[in-house]
Every structure is written in structure tokens, then in C-alpha cells.
Amino acid sequence: METILFLAHTESDGSLGQAALESLAAARTLAAGLTGSTLIAGLVGGSVQSAADQIAGCGATRILGVAAADFASSRYSTDVVAVEALARAAAATIVIAPATSRWNRVLAGAAQRLDGRIDAHATGITAADGKPGLTRWYYRQRMEAVVQRTRRPWFILLEAGCAAAWNGPAGTAAVESVAAPLTDANRRTIVTGVQAPPTDQQTIRPDAKLLFVAGAGWTKAQPDGKAHSVEAEEIILDFLGKTKASLGSTKSLVDLSGEGQAVLKFMTHLNQVGQTGSTPRHPKGLATCCHGEEPHTVGWRFINERRAINLNPNCSWAQGKADVLYVADAFVVMRKVNALLAAK
Amino acid sequence: MPTSYHIVVCGSIVPDPLQTLEPVTTPTGPALKNELLLPAVLDPWAGHALFEAAHLAKQHPGSKVWLVSIGPKAKLQQVMMTVAQKVPFELIAIDGPAGGFTESAEIAAALAEAIQGLPGLDKSRLLVFGGWESATRGAGTTLQMVGERLGIVDQFQGVDQLTVRPDGSFQVLERIEGGRHQVSSCGALPALCGWATGNLPEPPNNPQVGMLNMRTVMPALQRAKPTKISNEGVTFPSVSLPKQRRETKIVKDMPPDDIAREIVEWIGKE
Numbered sequence: 369m370e371t372i373l374f375l376a377h378t379e380s381d382g383s384l385g386q387a388a389l390e391s392l393a394a395a396r397t398l399a400a401g402l403t404g405s406t407l408i409a410g411l412v413g414g415s416v417q418s419a420a421d422q423i424a425g426c427g428a429t430r431i432l433g434v435a436a437a438d439f440a441s442s443r444y445s446t447d448v449v450a451v452e453a454l455a456r457a458a459a460a461t462i463v464i465a466p467a468t469s470r471w472n473r474v475l476a477g478a479a480q481r482l483d484g485r486i487d488a489h490a491t492g493i494t495a496a497d498g499k500p501g502l503t504r505w506y507y508r509q510r511m512e513a514v515v516q517r518t519r520r521p522w523f524i525l526l527e528a529g530c531a532a533a534w535n536g537p538a539g540t541a542a543v544e545s546v547a548a549p550l551t552d553a554n555r556r557t558i559v560t561g562v563q564a565p566p567t568d569q570q571t572i573r574p575d576a577k578l579l580f581v582a583g584a585g586w587t588k589a590q591p592d593g594k595a596h597s598v599e600a601e602e603i604i605l606d607f608l609g610k611t612k613a614s615l616g617s618t619k620s621l622v623d624l625s626g627e628g629q630a631v632l633k634f635m636t637h638l639n640q641v642g643q644t645g646s647t648p649r650h651p652k653g654l655a656t657c658c659h660g661e662e663p664h665t666v667g668w669r670f671i672n673e674r675r676a677i678n679l680n681p682n683c684s685w686a687q688g689k690a691d692v693l694y695v696a697d698a699f700v701v702m703r704k705v706n707a708l709l710a711a712k
Numbered sequence: 713m714p715t716s717y718h719i720v721v722c723g724s725i726v727p728d729p730l731q732t733l734e735p736v737t738t739p740t741g742p743a744l745k746n747e748l749l750l751p752a753v754l755d756p757w758a759g760h761a762l763f764e765a766a767h768l769a770k771q772h773p774g775s776k777v778w779l780v781s782i783g784p785k786a787k788l789q790q791v792m793m794t795v796a797q798k799v800p801f802e803l804i805a806i807d808g809p810a811g812g813f814t815e816s817a818e819i820a821a822a823l824a825e826a827i828q829g830l831p832g833l834d835k836s837r838l839l840v841f842g843g844w845e846s847a848t849r850g851a852g853t854t855l856q857m858v859g860e861r862l863g864i865v866d867q868f869q870g871v872d873q874l875t876v877r878p879d880g881s882f883q884v885l886e887r888i889e890g891g892r893h894q895v896s897s898c899g900a901l902p903a904l905c906g907w908a909t910g911n912l913p914e915p916p917n918n919p920q921v922g923m924l925n926m927r928t929v930m931p932a933l934q935r936a937k938p939t940k941i942s943n944e945g946v947t948f949p950s951v952s953l954p955k956q957r958r959e960t961k962i963v964k965d966m967p968p969d970d971i972a973r974e975i976v977e978w979i980g981k982e
Contacts, residue, residue, distance in 0.1 A: 444868070445865040448865070473856070473869035473906075475856075479817075479853075481860060485815070485945065486851070487851065489850065501949065509850075513735075513742065513948050515946065553865060556898055556899060557868075558898070559894060559896045560883075561895050562892050572890060574890055637908070638887065652978070654975065673978075675975065675978065688960055693962045694975075695965075696966070696971055700968045
């Protein structure tokens with residue numbers, strides 16, 4: 369018998385985001401699979417009533433809330449107090465939360481305070497033979513394991529896109545307010561804002577249907593013996609503008625940027641995909657001027673359909689890592705792709 | 713606010729990313745096939761944390777950098793031969809497992825104990841650094857628990873930039889969704905930063921720094937305290953490699969016009 373706490377924070381508009389609703393669905397499924405279990409919801413935010421109303425029909429026996437201006441934005445020192453208070457108030461044995469950047473940076477600390485354990489980046493939560501378990505990847509998406517634990521409370525951070533979002537009826541929820549007392553020490557860090565590139569220069573789009581990866585080949589000497597970085601920039605930005613794809617990169621290309629070489633100016637470490645970069649989720653991915661070496665392609669684990677353009681027919685994409693490898697010059701092909709997209 | 717820092721970097725070793733990894737079952741749980749024979753490197757994000765620490769220490773004379781590392785002694789020694797040539801630090805070695813299937817809470821306990829035992833450590837000048845996630849477990853949980861054990865509540869994860877202001881307070885940029893950064897300022901120490909990539913390139917090897925570091929690295933390795941990680945309460949019913957290997961269609965000699973048409977059609981398909 370488990371007491372499952374679905375834990376979520378509100379978005380800036382006071383609602384619950386897609387990832388939170390996916391975690392709610394996973395928590396409900398787990399509660400249904402473990403006989404005698406109880407589902408409780410715990411919400412954190414500046415105000416939680418509208419979020420509570422949004423999930424009023426989710427079947428939670430209680431909806432607990434920590435709400436105050438101090439909890440409106442992501443800050444470790446205050447969030448850890450809120451999470452601890454909610455988990456204690458619920459007497460939770462399992463806590464399921466979406467793997468947002470906000471929860472990723474605080475739930476392990478809360479688990480420590482409660483003498484519990486935590487698994488982050490879970491990709492599935494199951495109940496088999498009356499025992500809860502989860503799947504997650506190790507060694508940067510290179511091997512997958514099923515994990516079970518006897519220690520409680522057990523915190524689980526579920527990755528986005530791993531469950532269908534809960535889509536039940538809204539209503540009017542009665543929120544039990546939970547006290548999360550703060551001291552001045554909890555307010556020493558002040559969140560001053562968010563820094564983002566201008567909208568027209570934002571190249572990372574997590575919700576895009578296509579990931580476009582540019583490798584270091586875009587900055588190398590072309591058949592005329594010269595590098596054409598400016599033209600490469602134009603081609604890539606033109607393509608991103610027309611398709612609204614998300615831009616990824618290899619480590620070698622973003623490292624060149626860091627070393628101050630004349631490369632693609634819009635490329636930063638945030639674009640990096642792979643071992644020391646991100647592992648984005650998109651239905652399709654197109655790699656260009658990139659060899660598809662393992663440290664990069666581990667970041668493609670959750671890209672369903674994969675195509676690549678590379679001059680080398682023996683590159684790693686040809687070794688079972690892509691569905692289609694076009695052996696061609698990406699400069700030429702992408703120029704023509706842009707022309708076709710413009711004519712549409 | 714202090715003008716010099718005690719910076720403790722937590723960082724371990726990982727198999728070289730170019731190696732093929734295969735899981736095996738051992739009496740103590742899952743592990744990697746030939747784990748002790750695989751070439752190892754410093755965990756990449758922990759490496760960035762170390763380079764940022766050294767950079768910060770250089771800017772603030774009187775600062776000191778420790779690298780607290782848990783791993784099999786022989787592997788640590790091998791990796792330190794290279795790392796020690798990069799930046800100045802004092803190694804605190806803990807002899808224990810460094811694999812991905814070890815329990816982060818137990819690793820955190822060992823790291824926190826080692827940090828608490830550092831002679832002369834001044835908590836009012838303390839910055840704890842590390843990689844925000846390892847390349848083994850990749851959970852991003854260990855540092856938070858180290859911070860909690862040390863009583864540090866000003867914690868930041870996915871850090872790409874830390875800027876010390878003239879008044880000694882500092883500004884931190886943490887990665888959040890959508891390629892953005894959350895900007896925070898903090899006016900007190902101790903604090904903890906789990907670094908992402910940061911902005912610094914890997915420093916070139918400097919044999920002089922290497923010689924200086926090796927004076928403390930070898931004794932630290934000899935003194936390394938053995939730590940047992942029991943993985944209490946956790947079981948792994950299965951560990952497997954992804955089975956999916958794609959049947960790659962290699963398209964040669966297709967005119968660029970046709971390739972472009974095919975790609976545009978593919979992109980447009982639902």
C-alpha cells in the first residue's frame with residue numbers, strides 16, 4: 369500500500385503545464401496498479417487554486433497546496449522547504465513529479481531531508497506484481513535499466529513526453545493549505561529574471577517537430593579551398609526560419625565557438641546534443657555535416673525518424689544510426705531544400 | 713563578502729565516451745563489462761566545474777581549489793596524470809566505486825564527509841562546485857544531497873556562468889527550458905553550483921602545473937580512504953542495451969535536386 373504524491377509547480381500563468389499533466393497521468397496509473405494505494409496532489413506556486421481547479425477531477429483524495437509569493441518562481445532554498453512540507457503533510461511513500469528544470473534542481477535535496485531516495489530522468493513508471501518500478505537510462509542513454517526500491521519516500525522525476533497527459537474534467541477544488549515556514553536564510557538568493565535570445569534568434573525549440581543538427585563540417589574548407597561560414601549561417605538560419613525546426617549541434621562545433629574561431633555565431637553550448645549536451649525529443653531529426661559519432665548520437669536516443677547528409681558513405685550514420693544517409697554536399701542540398709520550401 | 717574563496721569541486725571519473733559499454737551482472741548488482749580495464753576520463757561536466765573553479769581562484773588571490781573524487785584508486789591515478797596538468801588543485805581521493813549503478817545518496821554521504829574533514833576549510837568562503845549531472849548515472853542528484861549534508865541552501869544547477877560583483881555578491885545563470893537561463897543573484901556563502909558547460913575552453917596541458925599538483929596527488933591517492941557503497945534497498949531487475957539498430961538506407965549518386973525534394977516531402981509528412 370503506497371501513498372502516492374503527485375507533485376507539481378504552477379507555470380507563470382498559474383496553470384499546470386503539459387509535463388505536470390503527464391506526470392499526473394503516470395501517478396494515477398501507478399495508484400490504480402497498486403492495490404489499496406492513495407493518490408494525493410501537492411501543488412506549489414504563487415497561487416495554486418486555478419491549478420487545483422484544473423485537476424479537480426483527477427481522483428486525488430486530497431489536494432495540498434503551498435502558495436505564497438516566495439514560491440512563485442524557481443529557487444532551491446524555498447522550493448526545498450515547500451516540497452519537504454508537502455511530502456510530510458501527505459505522508460508520501462512515493463512522490464511523482466515532472467522532470468522540469470525547477471523540480472530537477474530541488475527534489476534530490478528534499479529527498480535527502482526526508483531520508484528518502486530519488487531517481488531522476490525516469491522514462492516510465494510501472495506496477496508489476498504489486499511492486500512499483502521505473503525505467504531510466506544510464507551512461508547518457510547508452511543502456512536502459514529497470515529500477516525498484518524498498519526505501520521510502522521514493523522521489524521519481526518523470527521525463528516529459530513519456531506518458532499521455534491527463535485530460536479530465538476541471539472543477540472547483542478544496543485546497544488544504546500546508547505551511548512551509550521560511551527564514552531570511554531562505555531568501556538570500558534573489559531570482560532577477562530570465563535571459564533568452566530575442567524571439568527571432570531563438571534556435572532551441574523543444575516543441576518543434578524537427579531537430580536540425582549542424583556539425584563542424586559547415587565550417588570546414590569547401591571544394592574551393594575556403595571556409596564559407598557566413599554562407600553556412602545564412603543557409604541554416606533560412607532553413608530554421610522556414611521550418612521552425614530546433615537547432616542542435618555537435619560538441620566539436622560549439623567548442624570551436626568557445627575558442628573564438630570564426631564559426632556559426634548563433635551556436636552556443638546550449639545547442640549541443642549528445643554526451644555532454646542535451647537529449648531532446650522530436651519526431652524527426654536531420655543531421656548535416658556531422659559524422660554521427662557515438663558521443664553525439666547518444667543524444668538522439670529519443671529522435672524517432674533520422675536522416676543525415678554527409679559526404680562520407682562510411683560515416684557513423686551509415687552504421688545503423690540513421691534511417692537514411694544521403695551521401696551529398698549539405699551546402700548544395702540545403703540550398704535547394706530552402707528554395708523548395710520558399711516556393712511552397 | 714569574502715574576496716577569496718575555498719572552492720571544493722566534486723568530480724569523478726567516467727569511461728571514455730568512445731568506448732563500447734556493455735552491462736554485466738555481478739553479485740553486488742549491475743556493472744560494466746571489463747569496467748576496470750576501460751580507459752577513463754574526468755567526468756566532462758565536473759571537468760568544466762574544475763576549470764571554472766581554477767579560473768575563479770586565479771581571479772581572486774588567496775583562493776584555494778580542492779578536487780574531491782571518488783573512484784577506484786588505480787583509475788583515479790591514471791586520470792589524474794592528465795587532469796593534474798590542466799589547473800592547480802589539491803586532490804582528496806576516496807577509494808570507492810565510480811560506476812553509474814551506485815546509489816547517489818551514499819556517494820553524497822562519502823563526499824560530504826570528505827569535505828567536512830578538509831583541514832582549514834572556511835565555510836564562510838565556501839563554494840562547492842561539481843558537474844550538474846554525471847556521464848554515468850546522469851541523474852543530477854548527488855550534489856544537491858552533498859549541499860544538504862553541508863547545510864548549504866543556496867544551490868544552483870545547470871550553471872553556465874557565475875559572475876562575482878565588486879561588492880562580493882554574485883550572479884548565476886542557470887539553464888532552464890527552451891535554451892534560456894534563469895538569472896539569480898546571491899549575497900552570501902556558502903553556495904553550491906552544479907555546472908553545465910560554462911564558457912571556458914579546456915585549458916592546455918601545463919607540465920609545470922602538473923609537477924606541482926603531483927606532489928599532492930600521489931600522497932592523496934596513497935591516503936585514499938576506502939568507502940563501501942552498499943546500494944541498500946535498490947534492485948535492478950534488468951539492465952540492457954537498446955536493441956534498436958536501424959537498417960540504414962545509404963543513398964549515393966542521387967542528384968541534389970532529388971535529395972532536396974525527398975527531404976522536403978519527408979519533413980512535411982505527418
